[in-house]
Amino acid sequence: MLSLEKIIIAANTLKEVIRKTDLIYSQALSKNNEIYLKAENLQVTGSFKVRGAYVKVASLSDEQKAKGIIACSAGNHAQGVALAAQKSGIKSTIFIPSTAPISKIEATRKYGAQIELVDGVYDDAYNAACKFQKETGAEFIHPFDDEDVIAGQGTIALELLEQLPDIDAVIVPIGGGGLISGIAYTIKTLKPSCKVYGVQAEGAASMFHSFEVNKREELPKVSTFADGTAVKMPGVHTFELCQKYVDKIVTVSDDEIATAILTLMESQKLVAEGAGALSVAAALFKKLPIEDKKVVCVVSGGNIDVNILSRVINRGLLKSGRLSDLTIEMLDKPGQLKEVSQIIADLGANVIRVRHNQGGEGTDINDCYLKISMETKNLRHFCEIKQALSKAGYRLS
Numbered sequence: 001m002l003s004l005e006k007i008i009i010a011a012n013t014l015k016e017v018i019r020k021t022d023l024i025y026s027q028a029l030s031k032n033n034e035i036y037l038k039a040e041n042l043q044v045t046g047s048f049k050v051r052g053a054y055v056k057v058a059s060l061s062d063e064q065k066a067k068g069i070i071a072c073s074a075g076n077h078a079q080g081v082a083l084a085a086q087k088s089g090i091k092s093t094i095f096i097p098s099t100a101p102i103s104k105i106e107a108t109r110k111y112g113a114q115i116e117l118v119d120g121v122y123d124d125a126y127n128a129a130c131k132f133q134k135e136t137g138a139e140f141i142h143p144f145d146d147e148d149v150i151a152g153q154g155t156i157a158l159e160l161l162e163q164l165p166d167i168d169a170v171i172v173p174i175g176g177g178g179l180i181s182g183i184a185y186t187i188k189t190l191k192p193s194c195k196v197y198g199v200q201a202e203g204a205a206s207m208f209h210s211f212e213v214n215k216r217e218e219l220p221k222v223s224t225f226a227d228g229t230a231v232k233m234p235g236v237h238t239f240e241l242c243q244k245y246v247d248k249i250v251t252v253s254d255d256e257i258a259t260a261i262l263t264l265m266e267s268q269k270l271v272a273e274g275a276g277a278l279s280v281a282a283a284l285f286k287k288l289p290i291e292d293k294k295v296v297c298v299v300s301g302g303n304i305d306v307n308i309l310s311r312v313i314n315r316g317l318l319k320s321g322r323l324s325d326l327t328i329e330m331l332d333k334p335g336q337l338k339e340v341s342q343i344i345a346d347l348g349a350n351v352i353r354v355r356h357n358q359g360g361e362g363t364d365i366n367d368c369y370l371k372i373s374m375e376t377k378n379l380r381h382f383c384e385i386k387q388a389l390s391k392a393g394y395r396l397s
Helices: 004-014 049-058 062-066 077-090 102-110 121-134 148-162 178-190 205-211 235-245 254-268 277-285 306-317 336-346 381-390
Strands: 024-028 034-039 068-071 094-095 114-117 169-173 195-201 246-252 296-299 322-331 352-360 369-375
Touching: 004 049, 004 148, 004 277, 024 148, 024 254, 024 336, 034 148, 034 246, 049 148, 049 195, 068 077, 068 121, 077 094, 077 102, 077 296, 094 102, 094 121, 094 306, 102 114, 114 121, 148 178, 148 235, 169 178, 169 277, 178 195, 178 235, 195 205, 246 254, 246 277, 254 306, 277 296, 306 322, 322 336, 322 381, 336 352, 336 369, 336 381
Parallel strands: 034 296, 068 094, 094 114, 169 195, 169 296, 195 246
Antiparallel strands: 024 034, 322 369, 352 369
């Protein structure tokens, strides 16, 4: 059974393996409250997952270790298991969904693991791993639904209570629920007054929906770029622990996650992956009652693929009103573009792309459409530009 003693033993096991990650105060995020960031994106392997993986592998007997270990993961647990196996001299086979970022796959391979790619999402990789385990007898290291793994993740809470004793609330990303189960159990055991909030992506909200119906339910599909939390069904242990110790679970959209990633990069110089930024998205978009509170957002990982990062930045700019598109209907005559550009320039925006299209069927012969992409300060600034153009007689569509 999970116990505080087990979590303390896990912390001692991890002393020479992981780093005690920084707790960073965020002036940019603190609005009528104090927001701190628990930077697990700066952890060994770039994610909190190494904590639970190493504790589980360390608990195995010599006989179990001799048979090798198996894991399934979207990437972060894979790296944690591979590192633990490497340090223990154990053979590891990791099943990874083909949708996982290439950077996570290659990072796992560098730790010496044998990689097996499986078409589909995490749950498909899990089924393949279970089949392989029955065939080989190797030890399966579950990414979240295991009490040793949960105890390893709970060591984060021990650090939090030492770093910020008067903490009022902690916001934790949720996939299968291992991270929040360990943190919630530890926090509520040592400081019951502290609120524990969970966050999931709207497209992969299995724990959120299970909470609503008060039983574990499997989603028909998951869809989010926060691949580290793309789990169709919460674990048996994790659901039970969350029911008992978690105060509330909310969801955030992929656009909100993208904005959180961009905010962390700009204001904190921290790189977070989609799953890692869930907690910050919840705070940024006021999803939880955290006014006048000291709040910790667990930034659970930073292993984002650079190709995805460029798309995320672009989406974050659009969501925050920093990148804006405008279509103007006008007469096709000389001087129009100059006048439009002058209005935009006078209001301090920067035009980065212009496309001129002649009017199509159903429009006047002399009509045209001007499509403009601009760098703007925020959504309010974009609205000011639209109002100025409308006042000048231009029709916006």
